[in-house]
Amino acid sequence: MALVADTLNTFFTHDFDCVIDVRSPAEFAEDRVPGAINLPVLDNEERARVGTIYKQESPFKARKIGAALVFRNAAAHVAGPLAHHQGGWRPLIYCWRGGQRSGTFTWMLREIGWRAEVVQGGYKAYRRLVTSALYDNPLPHRLIQLGGYTGTAKTALLPRLAARGIQVLDLEGLARHRGSLLGERPEGQPAQKGFESDLIRALHALDPALPVVVEAESSKIGQINLPPALWDAMKSAPWIEISAPIEARARYLAEAYADILADGPRLTQQLAPLRFFRGHGLVDRWDAMIAEGARLALCRSLAEDHYDPAYRTSMRAQAPRILHREETASLTPDALDELADRLAAHLQKIRI
Incomplete structure (x- = not known):
């Protein structure tokens, strides 16, 4: 199930136990949903490598290599910083567009038994709301x-x-x-x-x-x-x-x-x-x-x-x-x- 974020209030007053940004550390450093923690499923170098393969060699090869890296890194997060959470834990997950990175990680967490949800549209959905509030509409x-x-x-x-x-x-x-x-x-x-x-x-x-x-x-x-x-x-x-x-x-x-x-x-x-x-x-x-x-x-x-x-x-x-x-x-x-x-x-x- 995907969370539809149609207002900024969705990100500021949610009832999730944790918000997880699975983008690379460089993406996270530039901006993130307030309060989010960074558990990247591709680090900076891995993301650059997969992107290069996608553009210069083969989309299929890039997805195959990327999937192996995502599952390996996701497994490390489950065994490490997430290991202490009990069965009722409910995290909200997002990546750049709400696509493969967050979708894969959310699927894995659900298979374990956690009540994970993914942000529909990912960080880009959040950023559109910020831009609308600060660039397109007058402040209240x-x-x-x-x-x-x-x-x-x-x-x-x-x-x-x-x-x-x-x-x-x-x-x-x-x-x-x-x-x-x-x-x-x-x-x-x-x-x-x-x-x-x-x-x-x-x-x-x-x-x-x-x-x-x-x-x-x-x-x-x-x-x-x-x-x-x-x-x-x-x-x-x-x-x-x-x-x-x-x-x-x-x-x-x-x-x-x-x-x-x-x-x-x-x-x-x-x-x-x-x-x-x-x-x-x-x-x-x-x-x-x-x-x-x-x-x-x-x-x-x-x-x-x-x-x-x-x-x-x-x-x-x-x-x-x-x-x-x-x-x-x-x-x-x-x-x-x-x-x-x-x-x-x-x-x-x-x-x-």
């Missing part, structure tokens, strides 16, 4: 953008607002990037499709009847593009703007970007492209600050001479509707807690 959610100059701790405010009962969407967290020239994180970014899966799952957990606070971003976070439905909703969303003194912002940036500031040669390399936008003189001054270890002065100059002009240009172009402005003299943890209290109290009164 009502967004409020949290804006302000770089270094006003907007990212740090999101979890504080969530702890106070405000719905938030942390795009930088999902994109694994701090959203600026120096925003790279050691773990790297997900693939675009993987980001979109995490995004749609986060959106699914939010109540469309209540506002959702999202940090003001450009249409691209690192190498991740914001899907059209989200970007359109952000462009039309009203703003709440945070402001803080430059001294406080520089201190906050020096702490938030301590890992990047600690690697002088790499930081110099990352700032080099700005010579074409901000001039050689300014970037030479930054290089000197890096060499001297003058982190606070560097962060202040980066804010005043690079990020702030870019923010002002963006604000003139967007001209967002500002619902509320909040000022804070400090960006210490205690000050951010107090700021979050004020923001949450105001957000709870907003109707958009």
Whole structure:
């Protein structure tokens, strides 16, 4: 029996004990159904080999070799990671199209006595639903953008607002990037499709009847593009703007970007492209600050001479509707807690 997945809710609220992705590790790494585990019936090399035989030699030969590999790998999964399951276990299985890989594995599990089902259409059916939600239809959610100059701790405010009962969407967290020239994180970014899966799952957990606070971003976070439905909703969303003194912002940036500031040669390399936008003189001054270890002065100059002009240009172009402005003299943890209290109290009164 095949599961017909006609809505994303099918994947988010199912009652199966486990979701198993039997595609290759490379396919799984790019994207997967949220919560799925990977038990490949063909690994990366095997899949490439069978595909080459199919195209260059014989479809029959490819299917014969592929079947032997699938059964061998499936048997290893049954004897290994699945061995502890009892007879009532009910897994949901999918591959790329819901074809031979998932069909064969599901047949084997059923023959053992487990109540396995396969996703009709496989991963492609799931991906079509994600694309429809993020590319073809408007978001049902009502967004409020949290804006302000770089270094006003907007990212740090999101979890504080969530702890106070405000719905938030942390795009930088999902994109694994701090959203600026120096925003790279050691773990790297997900693939675009993987980001979109995490995004749609986060959106699914939010109540469309209540506002959702999202940090003001450009249409691209690192190498991740914001899907059209989200970007359109952000462009039309009203703003709440945070402001803080430059001294406080520089201190906050020096702490938030301590890992990047600690690697002088790499930081110099990352700032080099700005010579074409901000001039050689300014970037030479930054290089000197890096060499001297003058982190606070560097962060202040980066804010005043690079990020702030870019923010002002963006604000003139967007001209967002500002619902509320909040000022804070400090960006210490205690000050951010107090700021979050004020923001949450105001957000709870907003109707958009």
